[in-house]
Amino acid sequence: MIKTYFYKDIEAEQLQKLIDRNTDPNHAIQDTVLQIIEEVKTSGDEALKSYAKQFDKVDLEKLYLDASDIEELAMTISRDQMRALEIAFQNIHKFHQSQMKRERVVETMPGVKCWREVRPIEKVGLYIPGGSAVLPSTLLMLGIPARIAGCKEIVVCSPPQNNGKINGFVAYCLKLLRIDRIYLVGGAQAVAAMAYGTESIPKVNKIFGPGNQFVTKAKSMIQGMTDVSIDMPAGPSEVLVIADELANPAFVAADLLAQAEHGSDSQSILVCLSEEFAKAVEKEVDVQLQVLPRRAMAEEAMNNSYIIVAENLEEAMKFSNLYAPEHLILETEEWKPLVNKVLNAGSVFLGNLTPESAGDYASGTNHTLPTSGYARSYSGVSVDSFVKKITFQHISEEGLQHIGSTVEILAELEGLQAHKNAVSIRMK
Ligand SMILES: NC(=O)c1ccc[n+]([C@@H]2O[C@H](COP(=O)([O-])OP(=O)(O)OC[C@H]3O[C@@H](n4cnc5c(N)ncnc54)[C@H](O)[C@@H]3O)[C@@H](O)[C@H]2O)c1
Ligand SMILES: N[C@H](CO)Cc1c[nH]c[nH+]1
Ligand SMILES: [Zn+2]
Known part of the structure; x- marks a missing residue:
């Protein structure tokens, strides 16, 4: 049973609790991460090998794979899989390339000229999640804008799989991006390694990428402890679906579960317009859960989720703007008048035939997005995230x-x- 609330009956304190994503109430994650950061800072590669053993259950002799390993692994995937990754690559590239616009020179007074020039961030670190699921799509989402921006050094870290390697899909994406080394390091230790540098891993200027609570906490912490910046807090995934009475409960359930299967700490929120619709979606969730390979995790995430019954779409939008979801799906054919009403969201999916999964993989938009309410103030990753805009003037x-x-x-x-x-x- 997913908890259901009627928006009109929710009191202020309860509303705040529903909106809050207090992911580390007792600072247990922060304490663990601080210890990991200190250990990596003092013991470098040795600490990274020891964490690989502890968390990823592998003994690593060498902390990276080079071009020949990558080539070999990339050849293990099928032609259809290569083609799908290539199509995703092309669409993401097309959308991100369009973000490279030159600004004009502005003469604020006769003889006073001001303008901005774009320069790439020289050294960037990309974190590719690989704990509960390996996400090669994230490598495309980060590597493509980094390449378009012209970053000189691209350091990629991802947890080693249990054979001490990476999977063939990640390897093929590395090839598409012309990146010939990957570091086999995951979690907070990967973030610390890229922030301080170790014997094997170069220090970078900015760290990008989503991850679990350890990764996200480490990114926030190193930003305060070093001169390295981060893209944004992009932690456990979230979706908020607004559905009207004509939406399809099966589609809505599928979208809620797509986010829930990312991890037990994911959150999937439905805002709909009647209790009957809420019940129909719940029924569909139960049916679709039965056949999910990651059922236990998705079930736990759904227990951590809820449904809000609003009086109308205006009220639904009001709640969504307060929650500020990473993903917002508007499952109504009346989405046009709602576009202007979206104030806080990472990425928005319009209509009944636009699943979030399309944006997760291949439509072209970036899937590295702010979570935990940070969509109130951060944008998702784009080419802009990989450049600095320097102002110039001549008088x-x-x-x-x-x-x-x-x-x-x-x-x-x-x-x-x-x-x-x-x-x-x-x-x-
Ligand atoms: N917001 C976004 O843009 C976005 C995009 C994609 C994925 N995600 C999220 O990324 C996350 C990926 O998480 P994941 O776990 O699958 O992979 P991950 O790569 O983020 O984390 C795996 C690593 O976490 C570390 N770890 C695990 N348990 C630990 C412990 N008890 N103590 C210290 N470190 C520990 C280990 O080093 C392990 O290698 C999911 O929550 C998903 O929702 C978010
Ligand atoms: N939904 C994730 C962003 O929160 C992105 C992703 C990658 N693979 C599948 N989904
Ligand atoms: Zn996803």
């Missing part, structure tokens, strides 16, 4: 005459004489 003699006195007055009113002089000395 001519005419420009100095136009802007000079304004700067002198402003410097004087702030009591900064040297600032004023730097202008006055040029105007003489």
Whole structure:
């Protein structure tokens, strides 16, 4: 039984509890992660090998695979699988390439020209999840914008599989991206390794990628402890589905379960317009759960999820904006008037025939998205995440005459004489 609430009856305190994703209430994850970060900082590769043994159950002699291993593994997948990865690659590339727009030079006053130039972040670290499921699609979602941006060094980390290697799909994506090394390191230790550098793993400038609670906590922590930045907190997955009375309960159930199968800490929320519809979806969830290979995990995630019955689509949108989901699916053919009402969401899927799975893999948008309410302030990964935009300006003699006195007055009113002089000395 999925818990069901009527929006009109929810009190403020309860509403806050429903919206909160307090994933580490006793700081147990934070304590573990801090210990791992310290260990990697002091013992480097040795610590990484020992964590591989502890968490991934493998003895690693070498912490990486190179081009020849990657080539060999990539050849183990079928032609159809290669083709599907290539189509996903092309669509993601097409969508992300369109994000590279040159900005124009702006003349704010005659002779005063300002503009921005784009420069890639030189060294980036990509984390590819590989605990409960290996996600080669994440490698495409991060590697493609990194390549388009022109990042010089791309460091990839992913947990080793139980044969001490990676799977063929990840290997094939590495080949598509022309990346010829992958580090066999997962969890918080991978984040720490890319933040501090070890004997084998280079330190990077920015770390990207989704992961479980250990990975996400490590990313947030290293951002405060080092000069390395992160894309965003992209932790356990979430979906919020808004469905009207004409939506198909089987489609809705399928979308809720697609997110639930990511992990027992995933959250799948349904906001619908009647108790009858809620019951129909619950029934479908039970039916579809029976045949899921990852049933136990999905079932646990559904226990951690809930249904809200709203009076109308306006009210449903109000709740969604408060929750700020990573993914929002609008399962109504009346989605057009709702688009402007979406204020907080990572990525939005419109209509009854647009499943989140399409965006997870192949439509072109990025699936690395903010979770836990961070969609209120962060965007998902894009080419912008891999570049810096540096401002430039040039002032001519005419420009100095136009802007000079304004700067002198402003410097004087702030009591900064040297600032004023730097202008006055040029105007003489
Ligand atoms: N928000 C997004 O954009 C997005 C995209 C894709 C996936 N995801 C999420 O990524 C997550 C992937 O998680 P995963 O677990 O499958 O893979 P993962 O690669 O994130 O984590 C696996 C690693 O976690 C570490 N670990 C496991 N148990 C630990 C423990 N008790 N103590 C310390 N470290 C431990 C181990 O090092 C292991 O190698 C899922 O929650 C999924 O929902 C999010
Ligand atoms: N739904 C995940 C983002 O939260 C992305 C993904 C990868 N593979 C399947 N799904
Ligand atoms: Zn998914």
